[in-house]
Amino acid sequence: MQRPSYREHPHRELLLRELHARPSEPLQAPLRLSQMAVLSGEKPEHVDGDREHLARLCARKGGSAPAEDAKHHVTSFGGLFLKWERHTEFCSYTFYRRAHFNAPFADPVIEEVPQDWLADLPGLVLSALHIAILPRDLEMPDVEDISLRHFEGNPVVGNLVAGGKARVWADFRMHTDHFTRFLVQDNGLDRRHAGRTVQRLIEMNTYRALALMALPIAQEISPRLRTIDEGLADISARMADTDDQTSDADLLGRLSQLSADIESLAARTSYRFAATRAYYGLVQQRLQDLRMSRMDGLLTLDGFLARRLGPAMATCESAAERQEALAQRATRVGSLLRARVEVGLEHQNRDLLDSMNERAKVQLKLQETVEGLSVVAISYYAIGLAGYVFKAAEKSISLFDATVATGITAPLIVALVWYGLRRAKRAVVTRRS
Structure with a gap:
């Protein structure tokens, strides 16, 4: 067939490829997986650096190299599979191998990756996760035994997912190897469905970590926001007090400094707060996509995240809203103060004109x-x-x-x-x- 003669939008192909970007890989139990999300930045040189680092591993292990402009790449190193994805501000590396194992989290597949290559990863690891997929016919112990065997005795949460076709246990804790753990048991998943379920678990965990990045910032700026709030309140009170002798010039100088502080905080935090809202929305969407139902005697994944992640997100949202409210208050106080200064100038001009008339x-x-x-x-x-x-x-x-x-x-x-x-x-x- 010939190419049509009509003109196309230059981004049409790019936008169409985006629909098929980052597909889930078919998976089947027994399988072990190690995934890392690495914050490496969003500038073009950061993207190129991630891709070059991946290409060095592929050359070293005998895998296919990524394309020059690739944002998604899958290759194999003799049975060890690697899936690489580049996102806006981070990239993810997922290593997995299908093989029988006795201990799900002993000798994880990440140990097959050269340690010097891991040490040179561009960026900072924000999330690191081990997932073990157990076969359907394996008899599972009770929850206490699962906690002792696989989660170092930590309290475990869990769900039936994928409409009851898989069971998931997790503790959302960093273990001695600095990885968190998800234990999954196949309960009737086909290979494609298993791949999508694992991908949703990975994304839920990654976006959960990314959403929480704003929490330390919100906690850090909270005292500064309180100080700014008190400063604006003091300026407003002095403006309303007819007996106060503070000059308008001094009040305007203080207000200008407070406004500059607000703008400085906004420049530093607005992107992070906006990203947190987006990531939290993705976490909630992935939890819905998992189609979870309750397992007897266990707190659910979504229940755990609602209790722990929800208040953190509320703190971030509160800080963002408070910052915006302070900016609006500073604008209103500034308008009132400038109006008062203008009225004072008009009175001075009137008195000056009267004095000039008298002199004339x-x-x-x-x-x-x-x-x-x-x-x-x-x-x-x-x-x-x-x-x-x-x-x-x-x-x-x-x-x-x-x-x-x-x-x-x-x-x-x-x-x-x-x-x-x-x-x-x-x-x-x-x-x-």
């Missing part, structure tokens, strides 16, 4: 006073000059009295000076406007 009035009065003095001074000198003229005329004209002439012309000179100054002032004002 005083300057106007002074100017008018100076204008009056100017009229007097100019008139005085003008009358003096006119007096000299009249005295000269008195000597040359008979019956001319200089004193009388000066007295008669003095009011006229004063009027002319006053009129001239007014005209000059009006001309200056008109030119400015």
Whole structure:
């Protein structure tokens, strides 16, 4: 068939491949499995580093190497199978071998992997799990005996899963080899169904560990959130107290520091809290997918996780919500404080304008006073000059009295000076406007 002529979205093939990514492998009892989830980062160089490390093991053990852009790879090392998966921030390695065994957790398959290669794993191991699948016809002891034989005497939880076609026991504890343990007994599973059941158990355990990563962060930031809460409350109380003498500048400085602290915490924790919500949702989904029912005398897996994981998730959710609430409170307090500062500035501006108006009035009065003095001074000198003229005329004209002439012309000179100054002032004002 020919390729169609229509144009395709560039991500179509990638999105279609994602539907078939990370398939479960067919499994059959008796089988032992060791799985590790390694936090190695989500940058491209981290992904490449994981793939290169896997390729070194494949070359060393004679398995097929992963593809250049592979995020999922399955290979075999002479009966020891390896399934590798790359996720957003972690990768998982699952080693399993189908063979008869007497002790489910003695000599686990992880011991067949080179120890120096394990020591050089890029990233940090967050979850490590042994699973042993027992055949259907094996007679199982009671719960106390299972605990003593396989779980070092720890309290055991368990369920019927896959609609009653398998039984699962676990203690959710780290044992001396730093692995946790799940014991599974086949009770009528086919190979595909067994593979899906084991994969769901692995994912439930891995996502449980990833979800809990936010708990230490939530516990760490809780005192800082309390301090920020108290700081915002103190600022609000000082703003409401009319007798408080703390300046708005000081309050605004404190508020800015608290807001910066909130943003710093959010930048550090928002991704982790969001990831925890997503991982916890996956844990709950996997528990549903296992189709569990109760075994007599045992606390169930979902009951155990609800009692232990549920409060931890509530703590993380509470810290995230409290952090968001504090950010919103800081925004509201900041808006109120800025409004108060603006009102204060408006009052200052009003007082400044009133003061300027008063000064303008005083300057106007002074100017008018100076204008009056100017009229007097100019008139005085003008009358003096006119007096000299009249005295000269008195000597040359008979019956001319200089004193009388000066007295008669003095009011006229004063009027002319006053009129001239007014005209000059009006001309200056008109030119400015």
